Amino acid sequence: DAKTTQPPSMDCAEGRAANLPCNHSTISGNEYVYWYRQIHSQGPQYIIHGLKNNETNEMASLIITEDRKSSTLILPHATLRDTAVYYCIVRSPQSQNFVFGPGTRLSVLP
């Protein structure tokens, strides 16, 4: 599975959009981009995933560049409850596991 690079930490003002970047320049054609988050020391929680098209659900939007070498997770109106570590993961459907790197620690500030 391709490796990902994320900034270690970011801040965002409450009510504003949080844009979390992820680089995955070695991604291959059958690999998806997944986003999970972990609030404090709880179990990670699935947010969204995509292959090449932009995706949106009730939690977030995922924007994938045309060359698929990077992506951005967008939380449109961040709240204090969105403070968490966000993990960007690239994997193929044949993989046996999810490889969680260090992620980005997002702090939503009042």
Place this chain on the structure above:
Amino acid sequence: EAQVTQNPRYLITVTGKKLTVTCSQNMNHEYMSWYRQDPGLGLRQIYYSMNVEVTDKGDVPEGYKVSRKEKRNFPLILESPSPNQTSLYFCASSLGPGSYEQYFGPGTRLTVT
């Protein structure tokens, strides 16, 4: 409510005393796995199971055992715990290994002295 449960949530034990951490899911998932999380190392997979009686090693299996006798349960066994197994452990389940969404349990914080 669909969930993955783990017990105990917190455990302090001594070196060499066998212990079992239980994991149970109520979603009829075929795939289950165990992860450990350590500061600076992220989550690392210990073992996984594709179905009943089918288990395999993940990235860090040394010192651990698992079993999958029933679809809903996937216990993690530490036969002779050592201090380097002090960690936060998560059980996860999904419909299959390729599923996009893994459901994680609440975690078990283990301290081995």
